[in-house]
Amino acid sequence: MFIKSKWFWFTISLYILLGIYSLTITYSKPNINIVLEEINGAWIISDFFYKDWAENKQISIGDTVIQVDGRNVEDITNVKRNLSIRRANDLTLQKENGRLVHIKVNITEIPSQFYYIFVVPFCYYLLSLIISCYLYFKHKQDLLLNLLILFILTISLAYASIGASGVQNSIGIIVNRGSMILCLVLLIHFLKQYFEFLNIKWVFIDKIIWLYLIPVLIVFFGVYSVFYTNIYQLLSQFTLAIFLVLLVVVLGIIIAGYFIYKLTPLKVLLISVVTPFLPFLVLYVVPKLLSKQPIISAEVCSLFLMLIPYSFIFTQLTERIFDIQYYITRLRYYVNFSLVYALWIGLGMYWFTDISFSKISKLLVFACISLVMLFFIKEKIDYRKRKILFSTKGDYIHRLYTTIDSIGRVIKINDLLERFAKEVALHLEIDHTYVVTYNLETHQIHSTSQSKRFTQEQIDEILLEKLHVGTIKKTEHFYVAFIHQDIQFKRILVIDHHQSITLKDEELLWLELLILYVNNFIENTKQVEELLNQLKNVHEVDRNQLPWLNKLLWIRFEEEKYQLAQELHDTNLQEQLHIAREMDVLVHTRDVQSIQSKLSEIHEHMLTSLSDLRSYCENLKPPLLDTLGLSAALDKLLQKMQRRVPFVLRYTVDRLYLEDERLNLMIFRLFQELLNNALKHSQAKTVDIHLLETKEGFEIIYADDGVGCNIDEIVLRESMGIRGMQERVQAFNGQFIIQSTVGKGMSIRITVNEREYTQTNPDEAIANPFMPS
Structure with a gap:
């Protein structure tokens, strides 16, 4: 079909x-659309579709149409059948006083x-x-x-x-x-x-x-x-x-x-x-x-x-398809508001004016569409003017990002709490802002500001507040917010308002979100501190005291060895076994005349096997990648794949200019894995793979029309190929999105922003490979 x-x-x-x-x-x-009615053999104008044009041409209801384009009306079948003049270049009309009028019709009028x-x-x-x-x-x-x-x-x-x-x-x-x-x-x-x-x-x-x-x-x-x-x-x-x-x-x-x-x-x-x-x-x-x-x-x-x-x-x-769900929800939200308001205006016009229902309906449609457009335009303008709309001190969302970025760079908990208190004091313009740490074992209290001495009554007021993380409560003397608690410490933000300062709703929302981030920062910082302490002392203790590190390294080495063994077993080892069987047959043959031809065939097999082994070594460390660059290495890889794959391979490779050379190797490995998966598992007729340059990095787009798979099953059996690609991408703060349905092929989109990546250390990236990037 x-x-x-x-x-x-x-x-x-x-x-x-x-x-x-x-x-x-x-x-x-x-097309002029003049409505006629026949009265005693005369064709009288009863209505017009373009009333402004008719008024400019001095055409009136009651005028008699004599000719249309030089022909009498009774001779025009369409006019008689539909009782209307649909189109014409010129008209001849007779006014009620008997005067004949010739009218030329121009479309631009x-x-x-x-x-x-x-x-x-x-x-x-x-x-x-x-x-x-x-x-x-x-x-x-x-x-x-x-x-x-x-x-x-x-x-x-x-x-x-x-x-x-x-x-x-x-x-x-x-x-x-x-x-x-x-x-x-x-x-x-x-x-x-x-x-x-x-x-x-x-x-x-x-x-x-x-x-x-x-x-x-x-x-x-x-x-x-x-x-x-x-x-x-x-x-x-x-x-x-x-x-x-x-x-x-x-x-x-x-x-x-x-x-x-x-x-x-x-x-x-x-x-x-x-x-x-x-x-x-x-x-x-x-x-x-x-x-x-x-x-x-x-x-x-x-x-x-x-x-x-x-x-x-x-x-x-x-x-790339945008977040359609977001825009559908937004459109429905605006349409509901616009429709209700337009209906309200329409009811008012119907009750208090003499406008016809048909005109009111048109105005309702126009008003509804205009209001929806106005809401979208207002949203864009509000975003650009947010600094003066929502705060005299600047945009709270922007300040939240910059504050999080500042706090997130600290690697010690005490420094983190001090930075947090300073950022809150700076943003809220309140000097008396502290983070109080209460030791649950020794019952000692430590504050980020040594100049503040709390009375016992104030300490009780602070500690007795039963709050959830992020909740802010105003007491007699303070704003109190619960930041974090573990086995040993309870940490609380205290803002001394002196009974003269009231925080606005926007400031409270900003502070609540910031506290939630700080709570997570403290947990992550604790783990980082523990790991750093262990790693600093790793040369002083027996390696068996760090079983998690040994296990991690051992698992990664075993995975690499397994993949290497599997590849050699499936390719070069099979070729060697085939050559060995051919040699065994040749050793026991009695047909002396065929030995020469058989040796030639075995020699060809050996050369092919050596070529494959050389190619495999190149794949382990592609020499072109260091000498001629990524584009040349990918071109050679794709050309070689085209000669051996059973499907149509379509590709494009943009020239990239990346600061980190490790990204070149990662891209090459991703292309290898994607193409090998397509060759082994996809059963596709067509495979598309594209490397595209973006403003801040690159994007790899893969799609095939093969048998597809169930994504949940891949996650459950932890496919090493998919998992390895995800880990590589996430190590560079990239996004890895895979979509597939059984019988409907597979598509994979990989996006890496080098600017974001360079702001972090990719060697410290730890992520669940099966969670969305």
Whole structure:
């Protein structure tokens, strides 16, 4: 069912042909939409769509239309059938006083039509063509992608043909109605394949092929209506009704799937694909079916369809998807506020003004969208102006980061507590700030400031407060906050307010967060102090007194030896055994004439084995890495892999400029492990691996279409390959993200920020390799 190359070009050719035809018809004459009524054989103007334009041209209700583009009205079939003039270049009108008026129509005189029917459809049409070609040529061809391409092209064609359909062009009507229904059928087909991709049970009919009969029937009846115009209006209502039913089905499928499985991709799909249809459904289709008077015209509602290709640019063409859950939650939060306020304003306008319900509805939509945009803009401005908005002393969040960074550099607990007290005093501008340490064994009290002497009453006031870590309480004399407690010490922050200082909510929140960090710092500092003391004295004591260090070193050495033994066993040792068996056969052979040829074959095997052994030694310490650099070493590795792998290997290698040479070796090892895993386990047809330069480091992106795996099973059996890569990346403060599903391939993204890495010591990085980076 894949779109082969010839079918793709046939689809593109058909899209270009129909699109250019529809746009040409649209551009041939301006669309003026003047409503007529026949009175005693005269064609009288009863309403206009573009009222400002009609007023400027001095066209009035009650004027009689004599000719349209030089033809009498009774000779124009479309005008008689629809009782309206859809398009014209010039008009001849008769005023009520009998005066004849000739009017030339220029499209630039109607700005809304110029943008909605001329400029935007063409831009949308061209954008959809570019996106479809890009998707086809730059991404793996599968049914999901092909359905997306067809969906984008079809919905673009439906939009591009609105103008031709609006002027009653027969082909334009057929294209518009057929593509409008076909795009939803393609969307349902896409959903079925997408549910299978997500391993979700499909909740609609399995035989999607039958749904394609609906747009075929719509096209057939459209052709029929060209010759039998009496069914035109009926077919128009029928098409809208079918569109409504299919869109409800699409919404039902996605919403039901989301509520059953709670998967974020379905929410993304709902936002990026279905939501653009909602204005067309709610503001045009439903009112058109119920009252024959839409709230907003089809041209305006269709503008929301522009969101569809842009959403696919974001979700399909970019390699990095943003935190969609965060933005969905934020959008819902702002929309709820905006909708409630807009409805309140709408009720007020309905009660206190004489504005029609139709105009109020339009104002509500405009107000809701404007408020959502205002909230997002305000959020960005507030972030830039946060220093003056939230504090006269500066941004609390920024100060929190700088304070944590300052405190985190201290490696002794006493120094840490003194630094903490100074930072709090500096930020809150309160001199009398101390950290009180109470020894639970000796009942002695130590303060970070020797100038402060507490009375027994004050000590009791401080120590008797029952607080959780981070909780701050105001007593008669102090602000008291519990920082940390262990077996020997209890540590409390004391701020002497002299009954004249009250901390603001922002300051209390800043202090609470800082105390939580300090609590963790104290625990980590205790462990570091203990380890440093042990390591300092390691030469003075027996090594058996540090079993954890011996165990760690022994495990790492054993892991490396195991991997080396496994590689040699699976490769070079097997070749040597094969050569030995061939030599044994040759020793006992009686066929003297074949000895020479057999020796030649064995010699070739030995040369191959030696070449493999040399390559393995190069892998252990690649010589090109030191002589010609990382790019040359990776190119040689990738070229060698291309000759031996059964899959298509696609790669790009950016030239990196890294300050730490150890990163070059790490990147090379990661490429080796990723490619070896793909060769041994993936069973893939295509493997992509890319090394990309970023502003502050580099990024490795790997993807295959192989058998995939269960991530939980990898964690449970502690796969040495995956674990080794994670440990290497985390040692340099990098991020290692792996995604895989059984039968759906695997993708791995590795990101290292050298600027962040250089601020820390990678040799001290200790992390759980199976926790997210």
